[in-house]
Every structure is written in structure tokens, then in C-alpha cells.
Amino acid sequence: MKMANGKIQMANGSEHPTLRPELGEQQSAIDNRQSTISNPEPPIDVTIAGVHFQNPVLTASGTFGYGQEFAKVIDLNRLGGICVKGISADPMPGNPPPRIYETDAGMLNAIGLQNVGAKRFLEEKLPFLRTLKARCVVNVFGYSTEDYVRCIETLNAGDGIDAYELNISCPNTRCGGIVYGSDPKLTEEVVAASKRAARFPLFVKLSPNVTDITVFARAAHDGGADALTLVNTFVGMSIDIETRAPRISNVTAGLSGPAIKPLAVRLVHQAARAVRIPIIGIGGIASPEDAIEFLIAGACAIQVGTANFYAPETPIRVADGISDYCRRHRIRLDQLVGSLKLPGTDSAPAKEG
Amino acid sequence: MLDTIATVTGNRPLTGGHLILSVLSPEQAQAARPGQFAMIRILGHSDVLLRRPMSIYDLRPGDNGDGEQAKPAELDFLYKVVGRGTAMMAALKPGDEVGLLAPLGHGFFAEDYLAEARAADEVLHVAGGIGIAALLLPARELAAAGVQQRLFFGGRTDADLVGVNEFQPYVAETLLATENGTLGHRGYVTGTLESYLKSQPGKRLLILACGPWGMLEATVALARRYGQRCLVSMENRMGCALGVCLGCSIRVRGEGHAAYERVCTEGPVFWSEHVVWGADQLPKT
Ligand SMILES: Cc1cc2nc3c(=O)[nH]c(=O)nc-3n(C[C@H](O)[C@H](O)[C@H](O)COP(=O)(O)OP(=O)(O)OC[C@H]3O[C@@H](n4cnc5c(N)ncnc54)[C@H](O)[C@@H]3O)c2cc1C
Ligand SMILES: Cc1cc2nc3c(=O)[nH]c(=O)nc-3n(C[C@H](O)[C@H](O)[C@H](O)COP(=O)(O)O)c2cc1C
Ligand code: FES
Numbered sequence: 001m002k003m004a005n006g007k008i009q010m011a012n013g014s015e016h017p018t019l020r021p022e023l024g025e026q027q028s029a030i031d032n033r034q035s036t037i038s039n040p041e042p043p044i045d046v047t048i049a050g051v052h053f054q055n056p057v058l059t060a061s062g063t064f065g066y067g068q069e070f071a072k073v074i075d076l077n078r079l080g081g082i083c084v085k086g087i088s089a090d091p092m093p094g095n096p097p098p099r100i101y102e103t104d105a106g107m108l109n110a111i112g113l114q115n116v117g118a119k120r121f122l123e124e125k126l127p128f129l130r131t132l133k134a135r136c137v138v139n140v141f142g143y144s145t146e147d148y149v150r151c152i153e154t155l156n157a158g159d160g161i162d163a164y165e166l167n168i169s170c171p172n173t174r175c176g177g178i179v180y181g182s183d184p185k186l187t188e189e190v191v192a193a194s195k196r197a198a199r200f201p202l203f204v205k206l207s208p209n210v211t212d213i214t215v216f217a218r219a220a221h222d223g224g225a226d227a228l229t230l231v232n233t234f235v236g237m238s239i240d241i242e243t244r245a246p247r248i249s250n251v252t253a254g255l256s257g258p259a260i261k262p263l264a265v266r267l268v269h270q271a272a273r274a275v276r277i278p279i280i281g282i283g284g285i286a287s288p289e290d291a292i293e294f295l296i297a298g299a300c301a302i303q304v305g306t307a308n309f310y311a312p313e314t315p316i317r318v319a320d321g322i323s324d325y326c327r328r329h330r331i332r333l334d335q336l337v338g339s340l341k342l343p344g345t346d347s348a349p350a351k352e353g
Numbered sequence: 354m355l356d357t358i359a360t361v362t363g364n365r366p367l368t369g370g371h372l373i374l375s376v377l378s379p380e381q382a383q384a385a386r387p388g389q390f391a392m393i394r395i396l397g398h399s400d401v402l403l404r405r406p407m408s409i410y411d412l413r414p415g416d417n418g419d420g421e422q423a424k425p426a427e428l429d430f431l432y433k434v435v436g437r438g439t440a441m442m443a444a445l446k447p448g449d450e451v452g453l454l455a456p457l458g459h460g461f462f463a464e465d466y467l468a469e470a471r472a473a474d475e476v477l478h479v480a481g482g483i484g485i486a487a488l489l490l491p492a493r494e495l496a497a498a499g500v501q502q503r504l505f506f507g508g509r510t511d512a513d514l515v516g517v518n519e520f521q522p523y524v525a526e527t528l529l530a531t532e533n534g535t536l537g538h539r540g541y542v543t544g545t546l547e548s549y550l551k552s553q554p555g556k557r558l559l560i561l562a563c564g565p566w567g568m569l570e571a572t573v574a575l576a577r578r579y580g581q582r583c584l585v586s587m588e589n590r591m592g593c594a595l596g597v598c599l600g601c602s603i604r605v606r607g608e609g610h611a612a613y614e615r616v617c618t619e620g621p622v623f624w625s626e627h628v629v630w631g632a633d634q635l636p637k638t
Contacts (some may be wrong), residue, residue, distance in 0.1 A: 065597030100600030
């Protein structure tokens with residue numbers, strides 16, 4: 001899986017970036033410049049399932065809208081990729097308020113997957129995303145296998161989509177994706193059907209709310225997933241003791257933010273040892289150091305979620321910090337990925353477990 | 354809208370756990386419109402994660418400004434300490450820095466609102482508690498446009514009725530109400546509002562209301578009963594204020610995907626008839 005040239009060769013993908021036609025010139029200009037500068041930043045680009053990301057930092061679905069909302073506050077062209085808000089075949093209204101509540105070092109949310117639907121996404125949101133250097137990953141969600149397939153079939157028409165991220169793990173819809181995410185047979189089935197329908201590489205976003213993540217990682221792999229994204233939010237709950245009512249109308253809600261980071265690192269570590277497909281790590285990342293933990297645990301890229309809400313500069317700071325770390329430690333990104341030193345071993349263990 | 358780090362220039366305590374935080378940020382101050390808000394981020398503390406929404410209470414020329422003509426440089430926030438975030442705000446000192454995302458949202462005079470205010474015989478400001486913070490800038494702008502105005506202001510006790518003096522240059526009359534009767538009329542602000550509405554048959558009034566949900570709902574019911582239009586500045590918990598988390602959505606008139614709108618983006622000011630009221634819609638902030 002790891003190549004000598006410093007790029008990470010992933011799954012069925014080629015190690016060369018597939019340039020978007022409209023960016024081809026700009027991109028190659030940058031590549032040329034890099035090769036002539038004497039002391040360039042170490043490259044931290046990564047290719048996952050044939051999709052080339054200029055750096056391993058993506059923004060997480062549901063925390064970054066459709067990208068444009070952040071155009072005034074950060075330089076979107078510095079991002080590796082943008083995972084857009086979960087899209088369903090038909091528009092969804094979402095849950096009644098209250099939908100969010102801040103907890104210690106985290107937050108609960110039960111938005112209910114409010115979104116504009118696949119058709120309006122293509123018409124209104126994709127044209128902007130297409131102009132960016134950041135790769136566009138479309139998060140897809142449904143209530144049934146047919147929903148997922150129908151959504152993907154609509155989205156397949158979208159020029160500028162780089163990959164799908166199948167959300168089979170949202171804890172906030174009554175009979176939604178979580179049913180798939182908590183049954184390995186259903187996981188394999190919906191992944192296989194989606195993979196057959198998909199024109200673009202398929203990342204599968206797993207639920208952390210399972211007893212053994214490796215079972216689901218293997219199920220998604222067997223269904224044909226090109227990469228895994230983990231994790232989605234942990235199911236949680238909070239009660240207002242004065243009114244004795246739940247703080248969130250949906251009663252239970254997804255916990256995200258720094259509070260979940262150690263849980264997420266553990267799950268990435270376990271999944272990375274169970275399957276050979278690339279893993280994208282998420283959960284409470286708010287600094288370069290947080291992100292590097294995920295990389296060492298076995299993620300070849302990471303996503304920043306909740307931190308975008310209060311510190312939109314986080315993804316760029318994380319990308320710069322990873323680059324800085326690689327330079328200081330004289331290590332390539334692909335060498336860093338999965339380089340965990342377990343007690344009693346001198347060197348990093350082989351990735352496959 | 355800009356996301357900056359701004360320097361605190363003052364943090365003045367008032368009565369009842371209220372304070373006025375002043376921050377220097379000329380660009381944001383000059384961009385701000387009446388009824389817009391800011392997100393304040395306490396830097397360097399991870400135990401308060403999200404930024405806190407605060408109405409832009411006042412805009413002032415900075416210390417180096419030369420009098421009335423100078424452009425705004427400082428933003429004032431009138432706030433009440435109610436929890437962890439506001440307690441940390443209260444500890445800020447001049448020279449400290451805060452994260453400031455501002456200005457945000459549609460204010461009171463976006464779109465057709467100002468035309469409506471000019472066409473009215475009188476604008477009634479109705480404030481419940483800290484809701485007063487959203488109304489000072491609109492009052493000043495309307496006064497400059499020659500619009501007649503009245504302020505109805507209610508709180509639990511006299512200590513809640515902060516910032517009344519600042520309104521005096523702009524309003525013909527101020528009617529205060531406290532639940533415990535320590536200042537003004539005893540009871541709710543909607544009591545004084547109803548007496549006034551009753552006494553003005555045939556007048557075209559525009560109500561601008563900001564305060565807790567119950568008070569807004571009662572105000573909107575009065576506006577409907579007396580056939581007057583009402584703009585409400587809504588509150589809800591906010592995750593991002595950039596329009597992406599969809600955490601601040603409230604129920605509005607509309608079906609399917611149009612059943613919810615974001616307080617941070619489509620609001621915070623809405624026409625009262627556009628919002629779906631009722632206890633089950635309560636955002637419970
Ligand atoms: C558009 C807008 C303008 C506002 N303007 C002002 C103002 O000018 N002055 C002022 O004192 N307050 C204002 N508020 C309310 C203020 O944001 C809350 O009082 C504050 O966030 C409470 O934070 P805390 O950490 O002290 O309380 P906590 O209870 O510890 O907060 C917990 C969480 O709930 C949220 N929250 C709690 N109460 C509210 C509320 N009433 N509205 C929104 N979010 C809430 C917080 O943001 C936080 O995420 C405004 C709210 C909104 C939405
Ligand atoms: C408000 C909110 C909305 C979210 N919406 C989605 C979504 O639509 N689809 C999805 O796959 N994940 C969604 N997530 C989960 C995030 O993408 C991410 O997996 C999770 O928040 C953990 O990362 P974090 O701790 O960095 O936020 C959402 C999270 C939040 C906080
Ligand atoms: S606060 Fe996030 S969408 Fe309004």
C-alpha cells in the first residue's frame with residue numbers, strides 16, 4: 001500500500017492525482033514551482049481511492065455546510081477536501097428545536113439531517129464547490145437501500161463530485177442510517193448496492209455505537225467500500241434537572257467535539273488493523289496534535305468537525321501543523337500513517353492486523 | 354461578516370448581574386446594522402467550546418475618534434451573566450482579547466422593514482429583560498429618520514431594567530414594568546403594551562420586540578388582536594452562526610424543507626406571522 005515516492009497509494013486508486021480539467025493548469029504550475037524551490041515544505045498530499053487531496057485535512061459533513069458559507073472566513077483552497085452536509089434523495093425538514101446543546105468539551109446535536117436534497121444540491125451548491133482546489137466529497141444518506149441508490153443515481157450526474165461518503169451511521173433519525181450501521185449484514189448490503197450504483201469512489205462512514213468496530217469495518221470492506229470514515233457521533237443524552245425534560249427534542253443526540261477524541265482514536269486504531277482499505281479519522285480534532293494522533297493510529301487523512309463552529313481556521317492550522325511536524329521529524333506523511341509504536345515493539349507494526 | 358481577534362476596551366458592571374463589554378474593531382463596527390449580532394469566543398479556554406451570540410447593543414467611535422462625526426470603532430455588548438460562557442465574559446479585562454465573528458444575521462432594517470417603520474405612525478419597542486440589547490441601535494436609527502417611538506420595557510425586578518437612560522433621546526415615552534413592582538407598573542410588559550394598544554385605535558403601529566419566548570408570544574398575540582404588525586428578534590441556541598450546523602432552526606410557516614429557518618441566517622429578526630408559535634415550538638434556550 002505504501003509507495004517509495006512519498007505518495008500514498010490507496011486501494012484501487014492510482015498514485016497520480018486526477019486533475020480536474022479546469023484546474024489542470026493551475027495545479028501543474030504549483031507542482032512545477034514545488035520542484036524548483038530548494039527547500040519546499042514536505043508534501044503532505046494524499047491519494048485515496050484515486051482521489052488526490054492536496055493535504056490530508058477535510059472538513060466533516062454537517063459542520064461545513066456546502067463550503068460557500070465559510071468562504072468569507074477562511075481560504076477554502078487551502079483545504080484538502082470538503083464533505084458536504086448529508087444529502088438525501090429528497091429534501092428533508094429536520095427535527096424540531098432544540099437541536100443542539102453544549103456539554104463539557106463537546107456538544108450534542110439532533111439536527112435530523114435537514115438538507116436541500118440531491119437535485120437542488122447539484123443545481124445550487126455543486127457549481128461553487130467545483131471551482132475549488134479542495135476535493136468535494138458528498139455525504140449521502142437514506143432510509144432504505146433504495147433511497148441510498150436513488151440518491152447516488154441522481155448525484156452521479158454531478159460533475160465535480162470527487163467521492164461519496166455513505167452515512168450509515170446517523171444517530172438522529174428514527175429509522176435512518178443507524179439501522180444499517182448497527183447490523184453488519186445490512187452494512188454490507190447497502191454498501192454493495194451503493195458501490196454498484198456509484199460513479200465515484202465510495203467512502204463509508206461508520207457508526208461508533210457498536211460493540212466491535214472491526215466487524216463493521218470488514219462488512220463495509222466486503223461490500224466494496226473504497227475507504228472508511230470513522231467516526232460519526234456517539235449517541236448521548238442530557239437532561240435539564242429543573243424541568244426534568246431532555247435538553248434535545250429528539251431525546252437522544254449525537255455527541256461530538258474534543259470529548260470524543262480518545263474514543264475515536266481507539267476506533268481508528270482498531271479498524272486500521274482490521275482492514276487494508278484507507279481510513280479517514282474524525283472525532284474531536286481541534287489541533288495539529290490531535291490530527292497527528294489519528295494519523296499515527298492509522299488514518300491516512302482526517303476530518304475536522306465541531307471545531308469549525310467556533311474556530312473556522314482549524315483545518316488550515318491543522319494542515320500547516322502536520323506539514324511542520326513532518327519537517328521537524330523528517331518523516332513523510334505515508335511513513336507517519338499507522339506508525340504507532342506499541343509497547344514491547346521496537347518499530348511500528350505492520351498495518352494489517 | 355468578519356472573523357477577528359479584537360481587544361477588550363472595557364467591561365463595565367451594571368445592576369442585576371448585567372455588564373457592558375466594549376471591544377475595539379473598527380471594520381466590524383462600521384459594517385454593523387441595527388439588530389445584527391456577534392458571536393463572542395472566549396479564547397484559550399476549552400471548557401467553553403462554542404461561541405456565544407450577543408446582540409450588538411451600541412456602536413461608538415473609539416477613544417481616538419474625534420467626537421460625533423467619527424466613524425464607529427467600538428462595539429458594545431450588553432449582557433447578563435447566566436452560565437459558564439457569560440461568567441467568563443464577565444471576567445474579561447481591558448487589554449484582553451476575544452474572538453469576534455460579526456456582524457451577523459438580518460437586522461431590523463433589512464429588506465422591507467425600514468419602509469414599514471417609516472410608514473407607521475409610531476414604532477413601539479417592546480423589550481423583555483436582556484432583549485433590550487437588540488433595540489438601542491434601531492431606536493437611534495429610527496429617531497434619525499424622524500420616526501416617533503415608545504419603549505415598553507419589562508423585567509423581574511428593577512435591577513433588570515438596565516440601559517433605560519440610553520433610550521431617552523430617541524423615545525417619546527418609556528413605560529416600565531417589573532414583576533415584583535419595584536419599578537414602574539407591577540406585572541408584565543405586555544400589560545402596559547395592551548393598555549397602550551387599546552388607547553390608540555385607528556393608528557398604524559409597528560412593534561419591534563425582543564425578549565424571552567413567552568413574552569414574545571404574548572406580544573405577538575396582542576399585535577394580532579389589535580391588528581398591528583410586529584417584528585420579533587428571536588433567540589435560540591447557536592452552534593456556528595454561519596448557517597451550517599442548522600442547530601438554531603425554528604419552525605416557520607412553510608412545508609417540508611421550508612418548515613424551518615435559521616435564526617442566525619434568515620433571522621434573528623422575523624415578521625411575527627412568519628414564525629410558528631406555541632409551547633411545542635419553544636426553542637428552550
Ligand atoms: C441572536 C442572539 C442575540 C443575543 N443577544 C444577547 C445579548 O445581547 N445579551 C445577552 O445577555 N444575551 C444575549 N443572548 C443570549 C446569550 O447568547 C446567552 O445568554 C448565552 O449564550 C448564555 O451562555 P452561557 O454560557 O452563559 O450559558 P449556558 O447556559 O452555560 O450556555 C449553554 C449553551 O446554551 C446556549 N444558550 C443558553 N442560553 C441561550 C440563549 N438565551 N440564547 C442563545 N443561546 C443560549 C449557549 O450559547 C451555550 O451553547 C442572545 C442570543 C441570541 C441567539
Ligand atoms: C451539527 C452536526 C451535524 C452533523 N451532520 C452530519 C451529517 O449530515 N452527516 C454525517 O455523516 N455526519 C454528520 N455529523 C458528524 C460529523 O461529521 C462528525 O463525524 C462528528 O461530529 C465527529 O467529529 P467532531 O468531533 O470533529 O465534530 C454532524 C455533526 C454535527 C456536530
Ligand atoms: S447557528 Fe449554526 S446554523 Fe445557525
